[in-house]
Structure formats: structure tokens, C-alpha cells
Amino acid sequence: MPLPDLFIERFRAIYPDDADTLLETFERPRRVSFRINPLKTDTDTALKQLDEEGLEPEPVAWYPYAFSVEAKMRDTLTHSRLFDRGDIYIQSLSSMLAPLILGPRPGETVLDLTAAPGGKSLMMAAMMQNEGWLSVVEPGKDRFFRLKANLERGGATIAHHYMADGRGVGNKCPAMFDRVLLDAPCSTEAKFKTYAPQTYAFWSERKIKEMAKLQYRLMESAIKSLKPGGKLLYATCSFAPEENEAVVDKALHKHPEIHVEPIEIPIENIHPGVTQWKKKRFNLNLSKAVRILPTESMDGFFLCLLKKV
Structure with a gap:
């Protein structure tokens, strides 16, 4: 069963030069x-x-x-x-890149705002050598207990678990964290498989817009929770600019204290962040964001590193 026509049309608009090759990666297991x-x-x-x-x-x-x-x-x-x-x-390789780019260090105070199932939280605890404070937040009951179990089995002794809505964390914990990871809920476009229609059965532009609203509120919370001088990594497994560059662009307009930082990663399947989508133009610094292109071994991913100056 083919992917939705509208998804393919949008995908070609985002990656006009490589679309055919990239679309082939949706046809086989990674x-x-x-x-x-x-x-x-x-x-x-x-x-x-x-x-x-x-x-x-x-x-x-x-x-x-x-x-x-x-x-x-x-x-x-x-x-x-x-x-x-x-x-x-x-854990997907693209997902592993997020903690590596954020770079939490031993002794720091770190927040994983939407943490389940816990792979990135566990990786950050290891990078911190179990020294410091790692707050992990997840609102859904089932996902929260899966997160907690994964971190306990993995030996993350610095993890503190909170079953809470991430949108409220910024007001409860203002300027508390050295680093914040926001791998936001999204339309999961990068996980689509042509041989598994259930992966895209509920996809629509309406869902993209709904996700973007949630993502921006989480972004606001993440920015509020970040210390001056701290770093925030925003990530999604969506290709949609509405869920990626547009969310960050809106935050940059509202928060002049937030700057986009360059990202250096040792892989070749990358594309810079887009600075225009349809009739909407974004902050030119969003070209410093990174889009991971899907391959036989990596999922698509969006990564943008921000610093509160």
C-alpha cells in the first residue's frame, strides 16, 4: 500500500533533489x-x-x-x-544523536521533558556518569511506568521521575536546569512504512497542526525551565516544517534571549534546516538546525540546538 499522496507531495517539496531515493527507504525494514x-x-x-x-x-x-x-x-x-x-x-541511531548534541555533563541539572520510553534519559545518565540531577517527565500513566522501569533496570540512579504534563514544568521550575531535552510528541512521519499501513493510517495535515500547537507549548515550558547560559535541544521524528522550524521560529520571535547554535555531527546523511515553507519565511539562523535524512540504518529526525544567552 503506498504512502498518502499528500505526504509524498509534501516530502518532495521539502527534499526536491533527493525525494525518490529517500522515499525508497520507507519500503524496507531498517x-x-x-x-x-x-x-x-x-x-x-x-x-x-x-x-x-x-x-x-x-x-x-x-x-x-x-x-x-x-x-x-x-x-x-x-x-x-x-x-x-x-x-x-x-534505540534508533538518530535518537542517540540527541543526547550527544545536548552534551550533559557530570554534576549538571538536566531535564528530559517528554522522556518515555527512556532511551535518551538513560543515555544522558550514562554521559553524566550518574552524577548530578536528571528530571524525567511523562504524563501518560502506562508510558510513565515503562519509563521508570527502563531507567531502574538500566541503573540510572540520578533519575527523578515525574508523572506530569510537561507544559506546566516551566512555571513550576523556572530557570532550574543547565540542559533541557525536548524530543517532542509529533506526527511520527519518519516512522512510516509502506508495508505497515497502521504507521500512517491517522496522518493528516490537521494532525500536523494539532501537534505543532502542543509542541510550541512544550517549547515555552522548556525555555522557562532553562537557566541563563543553558542549552535546549528540540527534536522530532517528523519531516513537517510546521512541527520543526516553524515551532522554533515562533519561539525565537517571542524570546530574543534564545539563539540557535550550530550543530556538528560526524554523519553525511544530513540536510540543513529549511528557512522557507510555502509562503512562510523563517529566521535564517534555522539553517543551523539539522535534518537527518532517512537511510537503511537511520530514521529521519529533526534537531535544533538552542542557547539562552
Whole structure:
């Protein structure tokens, strides 16, 4: 079953030069990526145990804890002893980039505003070497307890869990955090699969607009919660400019204290943020944002690093 015609039309408008090649990536399963958790084990030990379970992971060049296996090995990976113990965490490579760009350090106060299921929170706890304070927020009951269980199994002792609406955090915790991660709820366009119609069954431009309203309110909360001099990373797994550059552009207009920071990542499948969509022109600094292009091993992703000056 083909992807929605309107989605394809919009996608071609965003990526006019590469659309055909990029659209092909929606037709086949991607490799399964995972991260070895240094809070629980070391790389050599983990790789030896994975080998004993019949897995032959391939290393990811830009992050020493990241590996991938063929899509058909997902079940073997999820039923491995390492997965059960929290020694590894299955996570998309694009998602791993978010904590690396935000760069939390030991001793800092960090907020993950929409944290479930917890992969990025757990990764940040490891980067912080379990030193400091990590607030993780999730409003949905089922997702909250899944988040809590993942972080506890993964050994994130600095994580403090809050079942709360992220839109209210900024007013409750003004200027409290050194770094804030907002991987916002979105229309999940990057997870569409032509062979799985359920992945795009409820997609529409109306949903994009609804998501954009929620994303902006979360952005406002994130900005309020950030200390002067602090950094905020905004991310989505959507291609829609309304959910990405437009949300940040609106925040830049309202908050002159927020500046866009350049992002440097060691991968080639990237595209700069767009500065115009249809008749709407955005702040030119949004070209510093990064759009991860989908490949056989990576999902599409949007990343924008902001600093409160």
C-alpha cells in the first residue's frame, strides 16, 4: 500500500533533489540499532555475551557504544540476557544523536521533558556518569511506568521521575536546569512504512497542526525551565516544517534571549534546516538546525540546538 499522496507531495517539496531515493527507504525494514549501557557493563563483555547468543553486531563509527544488527535479528536481540538485564538498550541511531548534541555533563541539572520510553534519559545518565540531577517527565500513566522501569533496570540512579504534563514544568521550575531535552510528541512521519499501513493510517495535515500547537507549548515550558547560559535541544521524528522550524521560529520571535547554535555531527546523511515553507519565511539562523535524512540504518529526525544567552 503506498504512502498518502499528500505526504509524498509534501516530502518532495521539502527534499526536491533527493525525494525518490529517500522515499525508497520507507519500503524496507531498517537495521536494528542498540547501545551498550556503560552504567551496567563494558563493551568487551557485552560483545562477548552477544556473540554467545548468536549475534554479530556491527559497530557504529561515530559512537563507541552503538552497534546494529540485521532487521531479522530484532527478536533475538530483545530476548537476549543483556536486554533483560538492561546491559543494552535498543534505540534508533538518530535518537542517540540527541543526547550527544545536548552534551550533559557530570554534576549538571538536566531535564528530559517528554522522556518515555527512556532511551535518551538513560543515555544522558550514562554521559553524566550518574552524577548530578536528571528530571524525567511523562504524563501518560502506562508510558510513565515503562519509563521508570527502563531507567531502574538500566541503573540510572540520578533519575527523578515525574508523572506530569510537561507544559506546566516551566512555571513550576523556572530557570532550574543547565540542559533541557525536548524530543517532542509529533506526527511520527519518519516512522512510516509502506508495508505497515497502521504507521500512517491517522496522518493528516490537521494532525500536523494539532501537534505543532502542543509542541510550541512544550517549547515555552522548556525555555522557562532553562537557566541563563543553558542549552535546549528540540527534536522530532517528523519531516513537517510546521512541527520543526516553524515551532522554533515562533519561539525565537517571542524570546530574543534564545539563539540557535550550530550543530556538528560526524554523519553525511544530513540536510540543513529549511528557512522557507510555502509562503512562510523563517529566521535564517534555522539553517543551523539539522535534518537527518532517512537511510537503511537511520530514521529521519529533526534537531535544533538552542542557547539562552
